[in-house]
Amino acid sequence: MLRVETKSRARALQLLYAWELLGEPPIPQVASGLARLTGPEPRILDRAEELAAGVIANVESLDEAAAEASENWRMSRIAVVERNILRLAIHELRRGEVPPKVVIDEALRLAHWFGGARAPGFVNGVLDGIARALGRL
Numbered sequence: 001m002l003r004v005e006t007k008s009r010a011r012a013l014q015l016l017y018a019w020e021l022l023g024e025p026p027i028p029q030v031a032s033g034l035a036r037l038t039g040p041e042p043r044i045l046d047r048a049e050e051l052a053a054g055v056i057a058n059v060e061s062l063d064e065a066a067a068e069a070s071e072n073w074r075m076s077r078i079a080v081v082e083r084n085i086l087r088l089a090i091h092e093l094r095r096g097e098v099p100p101k102v103v104i105d106e107a108l109r110l111a112h113w114f115g116g117a118r119a120p121g122f123v124n125g126v127l128d129g130i131a132r133a134l135g136r137l
Contacts, residue, residue: 009051012047012088013085013114015081017084020083027052027053027056041097081114081116089106107127111124
């Protein structure tokens with residue numbers, strides 16, 4: 001059985017994915033649409049909404065950090081899923097509330113579940129570099 005935190009991160013990724021594909025509408029609007037599809041899970045959805053809102057509030061600086069750490073990759077060339085996994089994980093690394101190894105492990109789990117075949121390796125490399133630059137590893 002998955003932990004609430006893991007489910008919240010997966011739901012936050014789904015919110016960010018929908019947010020980007022729908023043209024960046026307000027996150028509560030995206031969350032209510034997602035809740036209709038997935039069912040109401042207040043603890044999970046509330047935490048997911050909080051994470052997604054934090055990412056959206058800092059999306060430009062998160063993208064800059066990811067682009068810098070992903071050597072020779074523009075954010076526009078990174079797939080939507082991987083881009084949002086990176087945003088979410090960098091946001092959590094910066095907040096410092098969760099141990100960096102847990103953040104990276106959870107991001108890799110999301111990459112395995114939702115990303116392409118090469119996503120886990122790419123995500124791991126970028127996040128490892130960012131965590132080291134932040135002095136968290």
